[in-house]
Amino acid sequence: MILSRYMARRYLTSFLGVLAVMAGIILLLDMVEQLRRFGGDGIGLAEALRLAALRMPSSVYAVLPLVAILATLAMFVALARSSELVVARAVGRSALHVVAAPALVALLLGGVAVAVLNPLVAATARQYDASVARLGGAEVTLLSIGRDGLWLRDGTAEGQRVIRATHGSADGIELFDVSILGFGADNAPNLRVDAASARLQPGAWELRRATEWDLTAPNPGAAARGHATLTLPTELTPAALRDSFAPPATIPIWELPRFIATLDRAGFSALEHRVWLQMELALPVMLMAMVLVGAGFTMGHIRAGRQGVMVLAALIAGFGAFFLRDFAQVLGENGQIPVTLAAWSPPAVAALMALALILQLEEG
Numbered sequence: 001m002i003l004s005r006y007m008a009r010r011y012l013t014s015f016l017g018v019l020a021v022m023a024g025i026i027l028l029l030d031m032v033e034q035l036r037r038f039g040g041d042g043i044g045l046a047e048a049l050r051l052a053a054l055r056m057p058s059s060v061y062a063v064l065p066l067v068a069i070l071a072t073l074a075m076f077v078a079l080a081r082s083s084e085l086v087v088a089r090a091v092g093r094s095a096l097h098v099v100a101a102p103a104l105v106a107l108l109l110g111g112v113a114v115a116v117l118n119p120l121v122a123a124t125a126r127q128y129d130a131s132v133a134r135l136g137g138a139e140v141t142l143l144s145i146g147r148d149g150l151w152l153r154d155g156t157a158e159g160q161r162v163i164r165a166t167h168g169s170a171d172g173i174e175l176f177d178v179s180i181l182g183f184g185a186d187n188a189p190n191l192r193v194d195a196a197s198a199r200l201q202p203g204a205w206e207l208r209r210a211t212e213w214d215l216t217a218p219n220p221g222a223a224a225r226g227h228a229t230l231t232l233p234t235e236l237t238p239a240a241l242r243d244s245f246a247p248p249a250t251i252p253i254w255e256l257p258r259f260i261a262t263l264d265r266a267g268f269s270a271l272e273h274r275v276w277l278q279m280e281l282a283l284p285v286m287l288m289a290m291v292l293v294g295a296g297f298t299m300g301h302i303r304a305g306r307q308g309v310m311v312l313a314a315l316i317a318g319f320g321a322f323f324l325r326d327f328a329q330v331l332g333e334n335g336q337i338p339v340t341l342a343a344w345s346p347p348a349v350a351a352l353m354a355l356a357l358i359l360q361l362e363e364g
Helices: 002-041 045-062 064-081 084-090 095-136 238-243 256-266 271-298 307-333 339-362
Strands: 143-146 149-155 160-168 174-183 189-201 204-214 225-233
Touching (some): 002 045, 002 064, 002 095, 045 095, 064 084, 064 095, 064 307, 095 271, 160 189, 174 204, 256 271, 271 307, 271 339
Antiparallel strands (some): 149 160, 160 174, 189 204, 204 225
């Protein structure tokens, strides 16, 4: 028990140290990037630092698996150089017993990251996007989905439109049971259209079975006109419409299941959000797997005189597992592999292979 507490404390210290170094490097590099990107808008060092600080949590959160393996390498290399691993093995402690405490700490750190850091990342990501939109002066197309359907703001040269639909197609480019309210340059309503469906074509909305009211007429009800097909110009594109959905990273994990259920009710595909949810739930296992990978290559390698080679091999294996995780996520989001397989197979494969390596090198 004393050895386990000691190993857990050493790993926690190493993890926090590597995390602090990574956060500092990311903050400095991102501040330079913000100055380069928005230097023409007249931002100073203080604003660049604020933008970099808003972006830093998401950047650090994305590289937590790499932090885990770097912390593992730093810890076990130090233990090997001080012969503490030799002493632990000499008193009868197995390699699995030595690595169990750091692996458990990584698992707990992953759980804390998902429960606490994930909502923080979502909040700062939304703040960063809002700040960038304000600095860039870009008009943001807003799409909101709720229990009563979806609401979309569509900006054109003539003014703004608010579009409401009860549900839409899975690809997001066709809406059903549509009501459109148009506003002129003076922000006064000037148009209303009700339609059975609206499909986004290049440069226009194609409305079917539509009824149009001119709200600037003295008697809008008497001026209603029916159309089998009605075309309204728009600057929206299918890609911009899909991008209007809240990205999974900007939604706290506690609210993500409800958001997925809302997307399902609205008729849209929630595959990307399902994959993200499962990837987040699998993050603690991924951190634990990284500890096992790092330990498998660095436990007791000083005796063989191959320290540099083994550390390099551990880094290659860790980066390989990290990129395999990202590749599986892409496959899952494209629907090429099941969601559960995309999220859980990379950490499971990495952990099992690392355990096999530890048993072969240290217990074989």
